[in-house]
Amino acid sequence: MSTAYQIIVCGSVVPDPLQTLEPITGPALKNEMMLPAVLDPWAAHALFEAANLAKTAPGSKVWLVSLGPKAKLQQVMMTVAQKAPFELVALDGSASGFTEAADVAAALADAIKTIPGLDMARLLVFGGWESASRGAGVTMQIVGELLGIVNQFQGVDQLTIGADGSLEILERIEGGKHQISKCVGPPAVLGWATGNLPEPPNNPQIGMTNMRAIMPALQKAKPAKIGAGGIKFTSVSLPKQQRQTKIVKDASDDEIAKELVEWNTNG
Amino acid sequence: METILVLVHTEADGSLAKSAREALRAARTLNKAIAGSSLVVGLVGENVQSAANSISASPVMKYFGMTGADFGQSRYSTDAAAAEAICKAANATIVVAPATSRWARVLPGVAQRLGGRADTHVTGVSDADGKPSINRWYYRQRMEAVLTRTQRPWFMLIDPGSQTACDCGAGTATVEMVAVNLSDACKRTTVVGIREPKADQQTIRPDAKLLFVAGAGWTKKQSDGKTHTDDAAKIILEFLNKSKASLGGSKSVVDLSGEGQAVLPFMTHLNQIGQTGATPRHPKGLSTCCHGEEPHAVGWRFVSERRAVNLDPNCGWARGKADVLYVADAFEVMRKVNALLAGKK
Ligand SMILES: Cc1cc2nc3c(=O)[nH]c(=O)nc-3n(C[C@H](O)[C@H](O)[C@H](O)COP(=O)(O)OP(=O)(O)OC[C@H]3O[C@@H](n4cnc5c(N)ncnc54)[C@H](O)[C@@H]3O)c2cc1C
Numbered sequence: 001m002s003t004a005y006q007i008i009v010c011g012s013v014v015p016d017p018l019q020t021l022e023p024i025t026g027p028a029l030k031n032e033m034m035l036p037a038v039l040d041p042w043a044a045h046a047l048f049e050a051a052n053l054a055k056t057a058p059g060s061k062v063w064l065v066s067l068g069p070k071a072k073l074q075q076v077m078m079t080v081a082q083k084a085p086f087e088l089v090a091l092d093g094s095a096s097g098f099t100e101a102a103d104v105a106a107a108l109a110d111a112i113k114t115i116p117g118l119d120m121a122r123l124l125v126f127g128g129w130e131s132a133s134r135g136a137g138v139t140m141q142i143v144g145e146l147l148g149i150v151n152q153f154q155g156v157d158q159l160t161i162g163a164d165g166s167l168e169i170l171e172r173i174e175g176g177k178h179q180i181s182k183c184v185g186p187p188a189v190l191g192w193a194t195g196n197l198p199e200p201p202n203n204p205q206i207g208m209t210n211m212r213a214i215m216p217a218l219q220k221a222k223p224a225k226i227g228a229g230g231i232k233f234t235s236v237s238l239p240k241q242q243r244q245t246k247i248v249k250d251a252s253d254d255e256i257a258k259e260l261v262e263w264n265t266n267g
Numbered sequence: 268m269e270t271i272l273v274l275v276h277t278e279a280d281g282s283l284a285k286s287a288r289e290a291l292r293a294a295r296t297l298n299k300a301i302a303g304s305s306l307v308v309g310l311v312g313e314n315v316q317s318a319a320n321s322i323s324a325s326p327v328m329k330y331f332g333m334t335g336a337d338f339g340q341s342r343y344s345t346d347a348a349a350a351e352a353i354c355k356a357a358n359a360t361i362v363v364a365p366a367t368s369r370w371a372r373v374l375p376g377v378a379q380r381l382g383g384r385a386d387t388h389v390t391g392v393s394d395a396d397g398k399p400s401i402n403r404w405y406y407r408q409r410m411e412a413v414l415t416r417t418q419r420p421w422f423m424l425i426d427p428g429s430q431t432a433c434d435c436g437a438g439t440a441t442v443e444m445v446a447v448n449l450s451d452a453c454k455r456t457t458v459v460g461i462r463e464p465k466a467d468q469q470t471i472r473p474d475a476k477l478l479f480v481a482g483a484g485w486t487k488k489q490s491d492g493k494t495h496t497d498d499a500a501k502i503i504l505e506f507l508n509k510s511k512a513s514l515g516g517s518k519s520v521v522d523l524s525g526e527g528q529a530v531l532p533f534m535t536h537l538n539q540i541g542q543t544g545a546t547p548r549h550p551k552g553l554s555t556c557c558h559g560e561e562p563h564a565v566g567w568r569f570v571s572e573r574r575a576v577n578l579d580p581n582c583g584w585a586r587g588k589a590d591v592l593y594v595a596d597a598f599e600v601m602r603k604v605n606a607l608l609a610g611k612k
Contacts, residue, residue, distance in 0.1 A: 029406075180460045230417045
């Protein structure tokens with residue numbers, strides 16, 4: 001018997017990792033609104049895994065619940081929409097890494113609760129195990145708590161559905177290993193690491209279908225009040241250690257090898 | 268008045284990991300700095316007595332324990348119940364815990380249950396005018412913040428390897444047991460095992476002195492116009508075996524392996540260093556055939572001494588990211604390194 005899952009992926013936007021970032025008072029990022037953005041990479045993996053699962057479990061549906069500045073969301077959705085079929089639930093608010101994860105989680109959980117026909121027996125809540133902004137790995141657990149889900153997994157690289165509908169989950173643990181857990185079935189929260197799927201190629205047809213619903217979803221995006229109440233940042237600074245790189249151009253392979261072995265052996 | 272709870276879990280053999288002792292040290296730093304604060308310890312595991320004994324020479328005022336078969340496994344539902352009950356029993360206002368995979372999974376949820384807040388990847392604790400404050404990095408190790416919070420309980424998950432471990436000795440601890448009723452929902456998940464590479468194929472060695480990073484260059488066409496991936500695999504494995512270094516990879520090389528190409532068969536996503544990979548801690552790092560782009564180099568934040576071998580004198584490492592860049596062919600250099608290491612044995 002196959003379950004038709006309701007798969008809800010939580011994922012926001014972050015500055016393109018190829019950009020140079022600089023903190024300013026606030027704290028915030030210099031030129032934050034000008035920086036090109038991408039879907040948060042680990043959340044993107046969660047989305048690809050969700051779409052893949054939905055394909056193999058007929059009747060399943062994927063939602064992407066995304067909180068960010070509306071204009072940024074719109075920009076990022078132009079590409080993301082071409083990757084996999086989903087319905088967008090948009091929330092208009094700050095995507096800064098310096099905001100409070102608990103505020104973000106509360107807004108996400110509220111948005112999830114408003115999805116019509118939400119059924120805990122079919123619900124899988126996905127997200128990235130850490131964002132590329134706050135990088136905390138806190139939001140998904142709080143979303144789970146607010147939805148009353150106590151079967152939660154983080155650093156997930158694999159989800160396999162058993163013949164009995166059980167979920168076999170591989171989570172990253174210390175020392176390059178995975179813990180294997182079995183959960184009887186939904187509801188569950190899964191914070192994904194890289195998973196096993198490559199990024200799907202752009203599919204303009206999926207993009208067109210998605211965009212028809214994405215534009216209205218963006219228009220009716222509710223404002224979400226996201227702050228950092230209770231946190232006081234004493235300082236935010238770039239690392240000081242810019243190294244004086246010594247460039248060795250004309251040494252022989254023998255000399256380099258000897259130097260490397262000595263360097264590794266000493267100290 | 269702050270009650271600082273050090274929350275630890277036991278390992279499979281009932282002992283405490285080094286990261287637990289590091290958390291204890293961080294908590295003790297806060298305890299000393301905050302006037303009138305008290306230091307207590309909470310332990311979760313199948314059996315916690317020997318773990319409590321192992322640190323009982325520390326100036327801890329009280330020990331709380333949650334024990335039983337249900338708490339021997341690393342599972343959100345039962346760990347959340349245990350941590351919540353211990354925090355309540357201890358009246359904790361600050362909870363210091365090692366950021367192990369087990370605690371990182373569950374403690375943010377526990378903070379929510381208790382109306383508190385959690386900060387993870389904490390790399391330092393200090394006091395600012397008698398108020399606790401922490402250091403943590405934002406935007407994948409691109410910038411470091413020092414912050415303090417008014418909310419309590421405040422959970423601080425300390426990054427393993429970031430602190431000196433407390434060297435307090437053993438004795439006999441009196442552990443006050445805390446009980447909790449587990450609902451059926453708590454038992455819907457069962458831990459069935461651990462998947463790990465065979466001992467001789469385990470390339471991730473968190474305690475290694477050296478991180479050896481292989482980039483996509485190892486799989487690219489070389490000066491003769493051909494790829495030499497078999498040679499690359501042999502050279503890298505030989506070096507890892509001889510040096511006992513830990514293996515990291517760039518995203519490009521790891522993605523190649525993931526796409527089923529016969530490239531470097533031992534390289535998986537778990538080896539990836541960087542933006543969407545790991546940020547391991549090693550005293551030294553050697554990058555080979557890797558360009559050193561920013562999304563990769565952010566994963567080197569906690570590698571102290573850095574050297575790179577690359578054919579390109581203008582690669583990313585040349586721009587202040589490595590201490591030394593050798594402009595050379597890594598195939599040749601690493602062959603010679605292996606030969607030298609073989610000679611040493
Ligand atoms: C969202 C996002 C997330 C990302 N996350 C990560 C991440 O987590 N980790 C990561 O690594 N990257 C990440 N990247 C990708 C990153 O930007 C680079 O594309 C990647 O690091 C390049 O890998 P590379 O240096 O191995 O390969 P290349 O850029 O192909 O470089 C190969 C290098 O090998 C050298 N070379 C070739 N042959 C030899 C030889 N015989 N001897 C010596 N040198 C040789 C070449 O000179 C070249 O410098 C991310 C990118 C994005 C957009």
